[in-house]
Amino acid sequence: MIEVAPRTNVIPVIPETITVHLGPPNAPAENVTVSFADYVKNVASSEIYPTWNESALRANILAIMSYALNRVYTEYYPSRGYDFDITNTTARDQAFVSGRSYFENISQLVDEMLGSYIRRQGSVEPLAAKFCNGTTSTCDGLSQWGSEALAQEGLNSFEILQFYYGDDIEIVSNAPIEGVTESYPGTPLRLGSTGPAVTVVQVSLNRIAQSYPAIPKIDPVDGIFGPQTEEAVKVFQQIFSLDPDGIVGRGTWYQLVRIYVAVTKLAELQSEGQQFLFIQEYPKFLSLGDSGTTVEQLQFMLQVIAAFVPEVRGPALTGVFDNDTLYAVRSFQKYAGLPVTGSVGRGTWDAILNQFTALAKTVFEDGALFPAGSFMAEGLER
Numbered sequence: 001m002i003e004v005a006p007r008t009n010v011i012p013v014i015p016e017t018i019t020v021h022l023g024p025p026n027a028p029a030e031n032v033t034v035s036f037a038d039y040v041k042n043v044a045s046s047e048i049y050p051t052w053n054e055s056a057l058r059a060n061i062l063a064i065m066s067y068a069l070n071r072v073y074t075e076y077y078p079s080r081g082y083d084f085d086i087t088n089t090t091a092r093d094q095a096f097v098s099g100r101s102y103f104e105n106i107s108q109l110v111d112e113m114l115g116s117y118i119r120r121q122g123s124v125e126p127l128a129a130k131f132c133n134g135t136t137s138t139c140d141g142l143s144q145w146g147s148e149a150l151a152q153e154g155l156n157s158f159e160i161l162q163f164y165y166g167d168d169i170e171i172v173s174n175a176p177i178e179g180v181t182e183s184y185p186g187t188p189l190r191l192g193s194t195g196p197a198v199t200v201v202q203v204s205l206n207r208i209a210q211s212y213p214a215i216p217k218i219d220p221v222d223g224i225f226g227p228q229t230e231e232a233v234k235v236f237q238q239i240f241s242l243d244p245d246g247i248v249g250r251g252t253w254y255q256l257v258r259i260y261v262a263v264t265k266l267a268e269l270q271s272e273g274q275q276f277l278f279i280q281e282y283p284k285f286l287s288l289g290d291s292g293t294t295v296e297q298l299q300f301m302l303q304v305i306a307a308f309v310p311e312v313r314g315p316a317l318t319g320v321f322d323n324d325t326l327y328a329v330r331s332f333q334k335y336a337g338l339p340v341t342g343s344v345g346r347g348t349w350d351a352i353l354n355q356f357t358a359l360a361k362t363v364f365e366d367g368a369l370f371p372a373g374s375f376m377a378e379g380l381e382r
Helices: 036-047 054-073 104-113 144-152 157-165 196-209 227-239 250-264 266-276 293-306 323-336 346-366 372-376
Strands: 017-021 031-035 117-120 169-173
Touching (some): 017 036, 031 036, 036 054, 036 104, 054 104, 054 117, 157 169, 196 227, 227 250, 293 323, 293 346, 323 346
Antiparallel strands (some): 117 169
């Protein structure tokens, strides 16, 4: 086990509470706020069976905690303007049933394991640990029933997690539990500012600079907003069509959050994208209820676009044109100035394909990340 260093704003902590939206993100629904421990107990009691081998239960609980912590740590929903941390729709997040009771053994395990999560070696970010039941649905992540089969073969919880997520993971234990509020420090950061929030800016810019070499690296990362940091901020702002004043206000802060999350997701997008590199021209009319490879291609294209266009939602890769996909299509149509129908005719397909192609040329062929101008060049205006 790895002990977490004393907290700065760069290191994840376990939130005291988490706010759950009881529906798809852009659908009207109630928000409920519960303790993080109760959230994990609820999801685990909804997702897995208490009669399973303890190794499988522990592996699944770690995946549930890590996924939720990733949503909180990256401010996935708040940075997009939502007033919640996670949803209860399994198409995007995890099953949460407001008001349900918990299984006693699962509750005890969660209390014992609280403060632990999965991460990649060399990374501080909790792993966005995907999982599915492995029977009626499959995914690039942990199979819940598969984890039980591996546990019955004698694998322990860490070996099960390595089987699904790779050998380069590690388990953090004893992460502190603290109140987590909005990450934006409340006042703009500028030349002369100091403190943990400046460190966050420097760390984020250095990671983004790996994919956008025009951004100068900041060395050392010292929490002092000096001329080096100011210049890196200005270049970042120029690339992403912000006022290049070198000041990190709320808009620049959350653009940093979004782009940081997006660049760390690049490897996942590249892996998922190998089967979609030869997406064809308009195949057929698609609407709610359709299914198949063409729908999955549509979902993948929307995922890639959503990584860098906050107005567009990225649906899960299910191959089923569900409500989540409907909302994603509508968000793209609104963004692109198309009729907002939620269905995909030739005009919508071609617009999505054109934007995706502009991004994919950079992402999958050149190995860099989506330059801001590449999708704007296709004639789609924000």
